Amino acid sequence: MEITRKIVLITGASHGLGRHLTEEFLGKGYAVIVNYLTSGASARELLSGKEEHALAIRADVGKSEQVRGMVHQIQDRFGRLDIIINNAGITRDNLLLRQTEDEWNEIIRTNVTGCFHVIRGAAPLMISSGGGHIINISSYSGVKGKVGQAAYSASKAALIGLTVSAARELAEYNIRVNAVIPGYMMTEMGSRSERAMKQAKEESLLNALADPAHIAGSIAALAVMDYITGQVISLDSRIR
Numbered sequence: 001m002e003i004t005r006k007i008v009l010i011t012g013a014s015h016g017l018g019r020h021l022t023e024e025f026l027g028k029g030y031a032v033i034v035n036y037l038t039s040g041a042s043a044r045e046l047l048s049g050k051e052e053h054a055l056a057i058r059a060d061v062g063k064s065e066q067v068r069g070m071v072h073q074i075q076d077r078f079g080r081l082d083i084i085i086n087n088a089g090i091t092r093d094n095l096l097l098r099q100t101e102d103e104w105n106e107i108i109r110t111n112v113t114g115c116f117h118v119i120r121g122a123a124p125l126m127i128s129s130g131g132g133h134i135i136n137i138s139s140y141s142g143v144k145g146k147v148g149q150a151a152y153s154a155s156k157a158a159l160i161g162l163t164v165s166a167a168r169e170l171a172e173y174n175i176r177v178n179a180v181i182p183g184y185m186m187t188e189m190g191s192r193s194e195r196a197m198k199q200a201k202e203e204s205l206l207n208a209l210a211d212p213a214h215i216a217g218s219i220a221a222l223a224v225m226d227y228i229t230g231q232v233i234s235l236d237s238r239i240r
Helices: 016-027 040-046 064-078 101-128 150-173 194-203 212-223
Strands: 007-010 031-036 054-058 083-086 132-137 175-182 232-235
Touching: 007 016, 007 064, 016 031, 016 040, 016 083, 016 212, 031 040, 031 064, 040 054, 054 064, 064 101, 083 101, 083 212, 101 132, 101 150, 101 175, 132 150, 132 212, 150 175, 150 232, 175 212, 212 232
Parallel strands: 007 031, 007 083, 031 054, 083 132, 132 175, 175 232
Antiparallel strands: none
């Protein structure tokens, strides 16, 4: 199939912010690769009727061999890759002294190592495509920390360091790398804690939570900017 539109890979794309990102990019005429791990039915429903310019791929980003397989599928189907949005992420909230090693390792494996696997695995295809843009989804917790989220906060802080280092290394290949800090959103993950939602709203200068559809629109706008790299961009109304 001949592809003339730009190709975007979104990890963790079948629910939450990832679902809004998928809808945003599809609406803007991109060919979208929806990466998912457990939400296959949701991914297929999301892409129903759009299969000509979309592809759902099950892959655990925490496993390098599965990421390599995903990249091979993208190359075979589309032959290029222009944008990567590293959105896959999990949390296992617990106080630091109660956090188990398994919980810590699971969070770091998905949120940080998974992002590393995707960048390392997909960058060669992006380079052969003439360059592109990688956007890593960090978090307010990654710069401020949060009680009960030591592992999650550490993982999202690590993404910032990874972003800046990758931006320095990949600039010569015409690849921009930026991190985005969304506001607190009413997604599946965000809605699990009424206390956290209340606190985020109180900390907001606008006394409001972020709309994931608006966040997705801002990320899509950033994706086409050719002159920004190595930046951590806040889409929040809380002062860091």
